Amino acid sequence: MMQCVAGSRMEGVLDLLGLLAYAELSAFLRLSDDASIALALQDKVALAEMAVAEYGHYRLLVRRLEDMHADPEAAMRPFVPAVDAFHAHTAPADWLEGLVKAYVGDGIAADFYRTIAVLLDPETEGLVQEVLAEAGRSEYIVTRVREAIESDPAVAGRLALWARRLVGEALSEAQRVAAERESLASLLVGGDTDQLGNIGRMFARLTDGHSRRMAALGLADQRAESRPA
Amino acid sequence: MMQCVAGSRMEGVLDLLGLLAYAELSAFLRLSDDASIALALQDKVALAEMAVAEYGHYRLLVRRLEDMHADPEAAMRPFVPAVDAFHAHTAPADWLEGLVKAYVGDGIAADFYRTIAVLLDPETEGLVQEVLAEAGRSEYIVTRVREAIESDPAVAGRLALWARRLVGEALSEAQRVAAERESLASLLVGGDTDQLGNIGRMFARLTDGHSRRMAALGLADQRAESRPA
Numbered sequence: 001m002m003q004c005v006a007g008s009r010m011e012g013v014l015d016l017l018g019l020l021a022y023a024e025l026s027a028f029l030r031l032s033d034d035a036s037i038a039l040a041l042q043d044k045v046a047l048a049e050m051a052v053a054e055y056g057h058y059r060l061l062v063r064r065l066e067d068m069h070a071d072p073e074a075a076m077r078p079f080v081p082a083v084d085a086f087h088a089h090t091a092p093a094d095w096l097e098g099l100v101k102a103y104v105g106d107g108i109a110a111d112f113y114r115t116i117a118v119l120l121d122p123e124t125e126g127l128v129q130e131v132l133a134e135a136g137r138s139e140y141i142v143t144r145v146r147e148a149i150e151s152d153p154a155v156a157g158r159l160a161l162w163a164r165r166l167v168g169e170a171l172s173e174a175q176r177v178a179a180e181r182e183s184l185a186s187l188l189v190g191g192d193t194d195q196l197g198n199i200g201r202m203f204a205r206l207t208d209g210h211s212r213r214m215a216a217l218g219l220a221d222q223r224a225e226s227r228p229a
Numbered sequence: 230m231m232q233c234v235a236g237s238r239m240e241g242v243l244d245l246l247g248l249l250a251y252a253e254l255s256a257f258l259r260l261s262d263d264a265s266i267a268l269a270l271q272d273k274v275a276l277a278e279m280a281v282a283e284y285g286h287y288r289l290l291v292r293r294l295e296d297m298h299a300d301p302e303a304a305m306r307p308f309v310p311a312v313d314a315f316h317a318h319t320a321p322a323d324w325l326e327g328l329v330k331a332y333v334g335d336g337i338a339a340d341f342y343r344t345i346a347v348l349l350d351p352e353t354e355g356l357v358q359e360v361l362a363e364a365g366r367s368e369y370i371v372t373r374v375r376e377a378i379e380s381d382p383a384v385a386g387r388l389a390l391w392a393r394r395l396v397g398e399a400l401s402e403a404q405r406v407a408a409e410r411e412s413l414a415s416l417l418v419g420g421d422t423d424q425l426g427n428i429g430r431m432f433a434r435l436t437d438g439h440s441r442r443m444a445a446l447g448l449a450d451q452r453a454e455s456r457p458a
Contacts, residue, residue, distance in 0.1 A: 025274065
């Protein structure tokens with residue numbers, strides 16, 4: 001039941017790659033800023049490693065855009081305002097908030113990649129899987145956040161609120177992007193007539209993943225069970 | 230005429246690798262900061278590329294330290310104050326000063342690597358050559374600085390002064406490190422009795438390279454010929 005014409009579908013894929021590329025470039029910049037302000041050498045290195053990994057994703061996405069004969073900068077440009085606005089509204093107050101932001105953001109991005117991979121052509125899907133294969137970088141964050149909560153349990157409440165704010169801001173920017181870029185929105189709903197069902201399932205999956213990550217950090221959502229397994 | 234015992238020579242090599250590793254990690258952090266504040270997307274990407282290349286060097290140096298059964302963090306730690314002091318004393322006033330700093334610093338580091346490579350064991354020498362092989366990333370800086378001077382010739386004088394200050398600060402930190410780390414200083418003079426001759430030649434080579442780079446940027450040193458070929 002494909003309702004999109006090929007041209008608009010292609011446009012949607014270019015939009016998606018452009019958005020992800022700029023999001024990864026921004027993640028690189030934010031994480032390397034966090035590495036700059038980290039005090040311990042070990043923390044600097046851990047954050048720099050994560051930043052460089054995001055940059056690797058950015059490079060893969062740009063290469064894919066080039067393979068598709070698109071101009072990467074032109075593909076990214078429409079999404080600069082939304083991604084920049086997200087970061088402007090979620091400037092971490094301290095280093096710990098920066099860590100939580102990196103973990104939450106990276107996790108949502110990975111879940112999102114996983115969800116949309118099936119909508120893409122096999123080559124782009126392969127790329128997305130490659131990006132996802134580099135997991136495990138975030139163990140460091142989990143350890144650091146749990147240590148911080150152990151030494152000051154009051155931190156947990158503040159960070160849990162912070163994580164919810166991050167998700168709220170991400171969703172509101174996502175909504176703005178979807179409203180502005182019809183071809184991208186069409187791609188994401190897959191041209192299916194049961195659009196609300198699809199989007200609903202996608203959000204359900206993203207929300208589940210987020211709750212799991214909050215539990216891993218020791219910041220189980222207050223609406224969820226307070227004792228993660 | 231080797232006067233150093235093997236142990237102190239090994240200590241010198243570990244010092245050198247530790248110093249270079251921390252310098253590369255810092256270069257990564259500074260360049261990615263510059264990428265953050267760059268306004269144009271194209272500039273952000275160019276600076277991020279350079280930052281990630283420096284991080285690649287850092288990784289190679291850390292791997293070599295690990296191969297030598299050294300703790301990379303312990304090897305870097307003695308040099309944190311000097312490298313941090315250098316950067317604290319040379320915070321760029323604007324983005325253009327940041328570019329010149331990256332170019333001058335990268336160039337001096339490359340010349341220094343080339344000069345010391347012969348003092349090292351073959352494996353470490355091979356590594357240093359590998360780091361050097363990744364040249365050509367700085368064409369972007371040359372283009373940007375020359376554009377800035379063309380649109381405002383007064384910029385040249387300010388940037389030339391800035392470049393001289395960078396070299397002065399680098400030398401004064403190098404002197405401090407040499408005074409504090411005898412084994413490193415011994416390695417660099419090669420245990421030769423004609424120490425002053427060796428150090429003199431090394432500085433002459435570094436100075437020549439610096440003058441060449443100033444000419445490339447359109448910032449020929451006032452003491453040198455004012456018309457580079």
